[in-house]
Amino acid sequence: xxxxxxxxxxxxxxxxxxxxxxxxxxxxxxxxxQAAMDSGAQRASVRVRIAGDEAFLNLKSREAGHTRQxxxxxxxxEDGRALLALCVGGIVEKRRHHVDHAGHLWEVDxxxxxxxxxxxxxxxxxxxxxxxxxxxxxxxEVTDDVRYYNLxxxxxxxxxx
Numbered sequence: 001x002x003x004x005x006x007x008x009x010x011x012x013x014x015x016x017x018x019x020x021x022x023x024x025x026x027x028x029x030x031x032x033x034q035a036a037m038d039s040g041a042q043r044a045s046v047r048v049r050i051a052g053d054e055a056f057l058n059l060k061s062r063e064a065g066h067t068r069q070x071x072x073x074x075x076x077x078e079d080g081r082a083l084l085a086l087c088v089g090g091i092v093e094k095r096r097h098h099v100d101h102a103g104h105l106w107e108v109d110x111x112x113x114x115x116x117x118x119x120x121x122x123x124x125x126x127x128x129x130x131x132x133x134x135x136x137x138x139x140x141e142v143t144d145d146v147r148y149y150n151l152x153x154x155x156x157x158x159x160x161x
Contacts, residue, residue: 004060004070005128008148010139011119016108022098026051029087034146034155037062044069045151048083051096055080066143067128089155090114102133114157120148 031046047058055077061069075083084091093112098105104123111118120142123132142148147156 002070002072003067005067005125005130006122006143007066007125007141008120008122008143009141011108011121011137012139013137015137016097016099016106016121016135019099019101020097020108021100024052024096024098025093026096027084027091027093028150028154029084029091030089030151030154031083031087033088034149034152037151047150048080048087050077050080050084053077057083064144064146066125087154090157092150092154099135101135104132106135111153111158114159115153116159118148118153118158 026049028047028049031048032042036042037045043062044059045062047056047060049056049058055075057073057075057080059071063069090113092115094115095110095112097108097110099108099121100106106121106123108119108121111120121135121138125132146152147161
């Protein structure tokens with residue numbers, strides 16, 4: 001069973017840009033919404049993502065925090081586009097920047113559209129207690145704040161906070 005251990009942080013400035021070595025444009029939406037998860041009607045989010053010239057169907061268990069089950073399956077891009085049209089809530093658009101720092105890959109998401117102005121950095125870890133160096137541009141941790149989950153941003157964008 002695939003497990004994702006991920007921590008999420010706000011970004012305090014643009015210093016990370018000098019370290020970025022790759023950027024991928026993304027559009028993603030959800031077949032279910034935050035209300036279905038909050039009510040317990042569904043126990044996993046179902047996401048469709050187009051990232052560059054690839055598309056994926058992703059299921060992630062509903063546990064809050066840094067450790068969740070995650071299943072990610074490549075699908076044809078044309079299927080991804082068709083599935084995005086079926087999604088509830090809005091489409092989350094972002095540019096994902098890959099930044100290497102002290103032996104770890106950070107994914108810095110610069111949100112667009114109704115989530116413009118929001119920039120978060122994520123790091124995936126091999127163990128929940130794995131230590132890592134905090135880059136100088138890293139701000140407050142928001143791993144446990146569901147407002148920053150992409151599922152929540154699809155139905156309640158940053159611009160409406």
